Structure formats: C-alpha cells, structure tokens
Amino acid sequence: MTQAITSYPKEKINILFLENISDKAVQRFKQSGYENVKKLAGALGEEELMHEIKDVHLLGIRSKTKITPRVLEAAKKLQAIGCFCIGVNQVNLKEATTHGVAVFNAPYSNTRSVAELVIGAAIMLIRRIPDKNNAAHKGIWLKEAKGSFELRGKTLGIIGYGNIGSQLSVLAEALGMKVLFYDVETKLPLGNANSCKSIKEVVSLSDVISLHVPETAQTKNLINKSVLRNFKKGSILINYARGEVVDLQALANCLAAGDLGGAAIDVYPWEPEKNGDKFETPLQGLPNVILTPHIGGSTEEAQQNIGEDVSIKLFNYLEKGITFGSHTVPALSLPPVEGAHRILHIHNNVPGVLSAINTELSKNNINIVGQYLKTNEEIGYVVLDVDKKLSNKALELIRDVKETIKVRMLY
Structure with a gap:
C-alpha cells in the first residue's frame, strides 16, 4: 500500500x-x-x-x-x-x-535536561559553591568545609511526581539519596521512593526540595510564607517548574533570616521578553542562591x-x-484506505451532526467506505472515507452541514 x-x-x-x-x-x-x-x-x-x-x-x-x-x-x-x-x-x-x-x-x-540540572544545582548548593565562587571572583580565598555536605545520604523531596519528577527520583537514588514525593494524583513510586500524604510532610523531612508542578490556579504561590515555616531548617529549595509556584519575597525573607540553606530558581512570575532586557527579583544578592534565566530544558x-x-x-x-x-x-489515528478519499470534519459537539452528515451523503447516493468519530466536551472530529468518484461532491455537502467548524480533504 x-x-x-x-x-x-x-x-x-x-x-x-x-x-x-x-x-x-x-x-x-x-x-x-x-x-x-x-x-x-x-x-x-x-x-x-x-x-x-x-x-x-x-x-x-x-x-x-x-x-x-x-x-x-x-x-x-x-x-x-x-x-x-x-x-x-x-x-x-x-x-x-x-x-x-x-x-x-x-x-x-526535555525531562532529562531539567532533571540533570536539578541534580547539578543541588550539588552546588549543598556544597555552598555559589558563595565560594562569588568570593573567588572578588579575590577572597574561602577554603573551608563548614556548611558543605554530600548529597549521599540526604533526603530529596519532590513535589509533583510526573515525567520530570519521577526521572529526577531515579537519578537522585543513583547518587545515594533517599527520595520522598507528593503528588495530587496517586503515582506508582520508582525505585525506593516513598509517597507522602501532604506537602507539609515532604518539606519537613527533606534536605532538598524540588518542585515539578504545572501552573494552575491551585499551584499559584504553592510555596508561600505559611508552607516555608514547615521547611526543615537549612534545607534547599529548587524551582525549575513554573514562576507563579513560589512566593519569591517570602522565600527571600527565609533565606535572609538563615532559615533555609539556599535556593535555585529558574522560573519567575515575570520574565523579560528578550535577552539583554533588565531583570529583577527579590532573590538577587542573597547568599547561596543560583538564579538562571529559564534554561532548565535548554540543551x-x-x-x-x-x-x-x-x-x-x-x-x-x-x-x-x-x-x-x-x-x-479529539485523538484519532487511522490507517489509510485504498480505493477511497478521506475527508476530515471538525464540528461543534451537539447531537445530530453525524446523522446530518450521513443523511446528506445518503440522499446523494455517496457510498461511505469507513467512518470514525471522536468527541470531547466542545467539538467532534469525524474521519470519512468515501467513494473516490463522488468525493468532491461529498466535500461540498459536508461543508454545508450545520455546526461545521472545519472541513478538509486529506487525500
């Protein structure tokens, strides 16, 4: 074929x-x-x-x-x-x-790209590399072990156990971390990860917390002043998800007070339109903070x-x-059919459209070789395989059916 x-x-x-x-x-x-x-x-x-x-x-x-x-x-x-x-x-x-x-x-x-960068940021922050890097650039030698730790043996808390969160879970375990996670939906844990019943439980037990949730009305300021109070003292927050998820001013206050040990932020409530534009955030100038310009998946x-x-x-x-x-x-996937022409029809999802299509074709003696329909709440998607000799006539008739949005002859 x-x-x-x-x-x-x-x-x-x-x-x-x-x-x-x-x-x-x-x-x-x-x-x-x-x-x-x-x-x-x-x-x-x-x-x-x-x-x-x-x-x-x-x-x-x-x-x-x-x-x-x-x-x-x-x-x-x-x-x-x-x-x-x-x-x-x-x-x-x-x-x-x-x-x-x-x-x-x-x-x-880009799940792998984001997951790798989260691990990299966690290592940099738990070793307080941003502070040492900043000191070295200023000509200050800051060789010390105080406040620097290994990731091995620490607990990673993942909020949002989807594609990125679950892949991060696997990478973290390979480094010897214990993994806890919270998701609004029931998710099968990978490896030895353990599911928690609440965000509060995750953040209170974790040394590093990484966010991987979508931007919705429910996730806006998900990490706020109240939630930050439950974080384990000295823990690290990483947000490579969406800008509205964290109250950055509340986070800045916690970092300045020494309640948190560091943060890595890649996404912001407001971001510049293009490279070179001015960028401001309450987190600028704070110790042990990594700020990146929305590059989590940019490899x-x-x-x-x-x-x-x-x-x-x-x-x-x-x-x-x-x-x-x-x-x-609506999702449809169909193999091509020999000896027929295929017409795609998108319409408002109201009763009677398919019946109207079939009635018009039947009145004009147009043979339907195959027909498929899939709908969602708003629209319906019909795929029609019709007799080649009459396909142009069929296209005209279907286009005039009430509630039609789009019609296309595929082949």
Missing part, C-alpha cells in the same frame, strides 16, 4: 516557525516537499502575529508567543499549532478548540528532541489526520 499524502498542493501550504525553533522541524517539512517554510528568530506581538498568520496553515511557537482569541480569529487557514516546549499555557486552548485548531506540544522531550539535545517530536505530530496531522497528542481536537 502506498502511503497517503495530502491532496492539497504542497506548494500552497504555508508554515511559520517563530522563536528560533530547531532546524530539525524545518528540515522535516522541506525534505517532504513543503517549500513555504518561514522561520523567524524571535516572538511576535499580537498585532504582528495577526498580520503574519493570515495565510498560515501550520504555526510553530515556543513559550513567548501568545496565541490570543484575536490571533486565532485572524488565522482563517490555520490547521494546527505546534508548541515546541513542554507547556501549552501560551495558547488560548478554549478558543483554539472553538476554531477547530489542533494544538500539539512535546511534554517529555542542544532537548531542542532537537522537541523539534523532532512536535514536527512529527504536525506532519502526521497535516498528511494523515492523526490527532494523538492534541490538546484540542
């Missing part, structure tokens, strides 16, 4: 990649015959993006570009958005769903993995109609 390809001429497909996305993504599409691939180094503001996106079919972004309702309204031809990062909070998912735009990301591609390997992962998802949706990994369009 020959592999099905999109029936839409490749030279008419416009692809826009922003924020210096990995060349892996560009190469995948160009090698498959898609020549209209535009890559820009930076993010675009709302007005600029509204202008650029008018004739774009596939959009690739990272974390700085905001996909607002106005942007989606201007994107009349947009089929899918690829978020070349872990999160999708920069996209208005509700509006993207309403417009029938598939949204993909790469939730697992060459991670960017290549993300570029490959997301571009494959975009490519599979464009050419095969596969929606696995989408946060908006």
